[in-house]
Amino acid sequence: MYRYDEFDHKLVAERVEQLRRQVKRRMSGELTEDQFKPLRLMNGLYMQLHAYMLRVNVPYGSLSSAQMRKFAHVARRYDKGFGHFTTRQNIQYNWIKLEETPDLLAELAEVEVTAIQSSGNCVRNITSDHYAGRAKDELEDPRVYCELLRQYSVLNPEFSYLPRKFKIAVTGSPHDRAAVALHDIGLRMHLNEAGQVGFEVLVGGGQGRTPFLAHTIREWLEPEHLLSYVEAILRVYNIHGRRDNIHKARIKIIVNQMGIDRYRELVEADFERIRGSALKIPQAELDRINAYFAPPEYEELEDISGELAALRAADERFDRWVGANVAAHKVPGYSIVNLSLKAPGRAPGDMTADAMDAVADLADRYSMGEIRVNHRQNLSFVDVRQCELHTLWQKLEGLELATPNINRLSDVVCCPGLDFCSLANSRSIPVAQDLSRHFIDVDKLALVGDFTINISGCMNACGHHHVGNIGILGVDKRGKEFFQLTLGGSSDEGASLGDRLGRALPQEDVPLAVEAIVAAYLDIREEGERFLDTYRRVGIEPFKEAVYGPSVVRAVA
């Protein structure tokens, strides 16, 4: 993992002291709330329904066990004993006091974690593949470039007052686990004809009330020019992005209004001007950062697939867990283990301080002290010896972190909703809880296979409902909460936005509707088809029929 040097440490310490002064100025009335708001937002502080919410960056989803323990400490000392992992690989605390925030951030700085620009109209935490550095299909570790982008964007003097927030994601694998097509800038590593690694640059993707998939602005970019190209994109956006209407201020709007060709022309012209500037990444800096991400010292392990197969055959529950929650590692004898934060009835992504400490201990014991956070609100251990899978599974079972449902029906992604958020117009968490209680049959989860459900409590789409295989959007109809379903969304390679299924349903009918969709899928799927494949083959009609058709016994809203 990256470690701060003297420069990084100094800047973060200076930033904490700056906020301390700003908080003092706010408390004394020297700053109005209007003037203070963008300052606190750029330090991750939102005013929510009941208290301040603090969003803390998990840089590109990688955490050390020491950082996780600090999160637990913060949850106990400054919050009500829990935190919430988000769809952008961050953690949020919901019960924060403004006057305690500088001390809190100073404590986080000790373990090289910040809340800098976790909110505000600036470049946010850079996100990435949670299997980065370990995935079998990866070209290069994307975190090296994430770190360069992190430093480039922190306190960037020119781009701290953009028209709107700005999100960048990087993937080094052809199988996209970072949802690059749904970001303001998406970066996808691939080889050019000469066999060199470079980036496909995508621009203008995003969700919210006007979802767009990103356009390719450049097919292949030399990695050394990454910062120059990103700067050119940001500059064109800063100058041309709309500032007259907050709902039209994201880069996706201006890219689609102007047209990608015109936007590209402007970016390429500025890029040509600055590509030789100090933004060009020196090889020495690439090497320096690369060294931090060098693979750990792996042992040469014997292949134990035979032994593992025997253990799986002997214990059905272990078998289910391995099948759903364990992923392939690029080094023989090792596996990636996903920890489900979606046990039945639980609020997705929530974690108690005690559970955080326990996970930190397990990471030290079983996974070289590292933890990953992914955009589906689960955690991963990325360096687990296969010979220890069974022991680890038992320990995770004891912590209720071993529900075998990764990317399955009950692995529901959900925003905080009206239980916490001042923007929401519905309670999304109870819907997620209903679903995870409804689909508890692990055999059924395995039978149905890959399936993503995403719930957002309002059209701002923090639960990424547009890209759920089933998306669920909370809407307010004359003071009552209803839920609108969409089908066929996906954030992976070949991303797609979901299509509206039909009229919105009351909360109690949502699990029944999902059940009906699943039943229809099982009925019509062909050999080897995931739900998404079937949906793309047959379209929406059979599912409409299943939920709203005349044969449906229970009348829905």
Place this chain on the structure above:
Amino acid sequence: MALVRGNAVVEDPFTNLAGREDIPSSGAIIVDLEQWRANRDALAGRADPVGIRLRSDQPPELIAAELGFLDMVALEFPAFKDGRAYSYARLLRDQYGYTGEIRAVGDVLLEQLHFMERTGFDAFELDSDDPLRDLQIARSEFDVWYQPSADGRMTAIELRHQRGG
């Protein structure tokens, strides 16, 4: 309202002609883009200093060819949230090589001074009880810079690899 330049509060030598029809025959003046265009030849030939004030929707490319005649460019922040002028200042310095005064006007607060200096501003119309204290705070808060900008400060990357070259 105080005009801060360098390390001092200074008297503003310019008279802002906003909203005036007539142009006085002598003295330093600030005009807007419309006034500049309407009186371009007279203003370009004027002996006394001329500055121009651009709105945040008027990028510097509109005056790129005229910069040789302009002693000062004032860039407006209609609200502190409108960050276009940071890019304009950088383009003036880096793309057009402008070396005259770039002045921040409008909603200018202590909290932005650091970013303004970094992007090429060197004068500020500050609404503050103690503008020099503000400037001193803004300048003292950081001494690590990750990005190259118009101020030419050494970045962390440059400093890290200085010895090795």
